[in-house]
Amino acid sequence: MSSQSAFQKFRTSRSVQRKFSIGIRLVIAAIFMLFAIFPILWIISASLSPTGTLATQTLIPKNPGFGNYLTLLRMDQFPFWTWFLNSIKIASITSALSLSITTLAGYAFSRFRFRGRQTLLKALLLINVFPGLLALVATFLMISQVGDVLPFIGLDNHFSLILVYLGGAMGINIWLMKGFLDTIPRDIDESAMVDGASDWQIFTRLILPLLRPILVVIGILNYIGTYGEFVLARVLLRSNEQYTLMVGLQIFAGAQFQQRWGVFAAGALMGAVPIMIIYLTLQDQIVGGLTQGAVKG
Amino acid sequence: MxxxxxxxxxxxxxxxxxxxxxxxxxxxxxxxxxxxxxxxxxxxxxxxxxxxxxxxxxxxxxxxxxxxxxxxxxxxxxxxxxxxxxxxxxxxxxxxxxxFTNYGESHLITKQQAIDQILNQKYLPPTGKSYSWTAFKSPAGDYALWLVDPDGNGYLAKPGEAVTQPEPGENGIGELDEKGIPKTIEGYQRLNAILAATDQNLTQIRFGEAGKTIQVRSPTEAAELLQLFVYDATQDAMINQETGGVYKNLRGTFTSSSGEELRPGFIASIKINNFRDFFISPALRGPLVQLVTWNFGFAFFSLLLNFFLGLAIAIMFNDPDFPFKKIIRSFLIIPYTVPALITILIWRGMLNPELGVISRSLENLFGWSPPWFTDQWWAKIAILLVNLWLSYPYFMLICSGALQSIPQEIYEAARMDGANPWQLFRGITLPLLLVAVGPLLIASFTFNFNNFNLIYLFNAGGPPIPGTPTPAGYTDILISYVYNLAFSGSRGVNYGFAAAITIIIFFIVGGITLFQYRYTRMWEEVSENV
Known part of the structure; x- marks a missing residue:
């Protein structure tokens, strides 16, 4: 009997302990959450604050309003809306084309057996050890040289920027795609082939629909990576109307940071929100992709 | 098969x-x-x-x-x-x-192009065939020159056109006066001697077609210009025709024995000089040692801080029954969802001395706030802090994924044997976790090693190190230093040296990555999967 009560006591103490521990952890969680969202809250407040300079801002703005947003969209010198559309355009085209390249190559690596296949797959890994950022100088010189002959693939051009981004499409993600394709049984292909379907028909009608989950992850990560890319765009684009949002925001910050902090905050927020929404709605898929080694960009 | x-x-x-x-x-x-x-x-x-x-x-x-x-x-x-x-x-x-070249400021063109440009240079010989001249000016500001050689022959010279010898009446040339100079030229106004002598433009203009040009030398004389340099292929040198000086090709610049250089230079191989400069140039040693140390330190401490904060959070909430788990996670990954550039700029604003919210709050509370941008140590701390905010969610996500894959039975068994929580962590959690996330940690190290965006956008590498031959700051890492060398024109671009440092970075990063493949046996796995 006594042993029974001792056990009971032990159990209650454990459960009290547990409640206590959860309580403490909730407090810590609250502190971390504050750390996580404080900059965001502050930028929201800045964007709504009518005074609009860095010095005068308080966390809860007096007389909040959308004046900064209106100013943002009306500035001639800093065409925010054009930048935003440029970014959307470049990121959409790049991620769609990059996804096509990755998928087609992944399919070929998974379904065909050809000489040099293993070498090529390993070479892809090795080549990507060289960070693209390092080739910045060479890429810049190359694009400016090509542009001397063909201006539409030269500096200050979205087309050439997209091409440079696509140069990285044959990357680590091909491994991910190939791995996923390997899990799709080959019997599906074979039965279709017996019916006389061509490779292309098998790929588009049978395989592609099965790839949807992985296409979403790779496509979204690529989109986010391209949208947030800064260095290449900064180096290759030259004129105000051609800038992407990231380049534009950096230049705006460099020029008018302190005087027009509220306007900058509005721009930063409008630039960040679409990506935040994508992340938070698709967080489970994206987390899954990240842990498997998918890469942004 | x-x-x-x-x-x-x-x-x-x-x-x-x-x-x-x-x-x-x-x-x-x-x-x-x-x-x-x-x-x-x-x-x-x-x-x-x-x-x-x-x-x-x-x-x-x-x-x-x-x-x-x-x-x-x-x-x-x-x-x-x-x-x-x-x-x-x-x-x-x-x-x-x-x-392996000197590609950069004043070495931007090929050797042939540079030679062509130098051969185009002319000089005005102090003696030689000369003319007396009379200037004419059109209402539009174009000049023409009437030249008379010592034999009394008259010539008409206009910029960019061949020199002609017209008779009066031809080409709008009027009657000649007693000195053999036309009184009028159609479309032009004859300038008197004083006007001509004081006209600043006249001495700058080259009359006649390319290759045979005539320039005004003095108020009374005009003379034919001569080619200043001759290229001697056997010596690979330029010979100055005026002084007789020899300019030898030295690392892509024609240089005289006294060190005088001819512009433009050209792209030339300078062998391993760029790499030698990196390792042993005394002027660069100080800043480069500082740069490389900080580069490694930054990547290492970033990884350490970000990983342990991420891990701590992951362990704290690694409990299936924990309340509001999903909401907490959504909040905690918010920093990861904001594009990094925007985050960095926001932090730059928040830490802004005197104006930013953090600095101002500290000022109000303690009467002092750290000089985040002007002191090298506080700048480094600020960068680590911003990077912590940027990347702990990533580590939190991958760690919580890895934690969930550790079977609970192992802990049960260890607890039976009387292990305390610290022993559980050291003996089970950490080793198993490192096996799972090790490759991602190494990848993250190499990413931070080249984290250009953070360094460049937060502080552009500042505060600057005083007295360096090329611009460098206390928080610059190699890649941002390379960017300055190649793209910030303040002290002249140097693509060659930038490329050499790039190669050095590549060997560092490549070495670490190969170690990762080795260490994780990824290469073998890859081979098996193929």
Missing amino acids: TSIAAQNAQRKASSSKPILPRLLRLTLLIVMDTAVAWFLIKLVSLGYFPLVAAFSIITIFVNIVVLWKEAYPIRWMVVGLVLMALFTIYPIFFTVWVS
């Missing part, structure tokens, strides 16, 4: 069947080859030989892939391969080439 062989056989058979698509393919190929040929000719004429080589090889490759039946699988990825070759592989080779 036999079924695959059969499939392949079937594929080969079926791929040679249709004729129309093949014709279409051939037509497209011919069109493409023609366009590339035109493009290559243009590139050759501009002297861009590395690009010519790259495009030629790639075009040959594409032709082989399209025409050769065995290459059928490669056709599925030919576009990707071409883009990779152009924008990933070619830049690597180009970087290697540039790193």
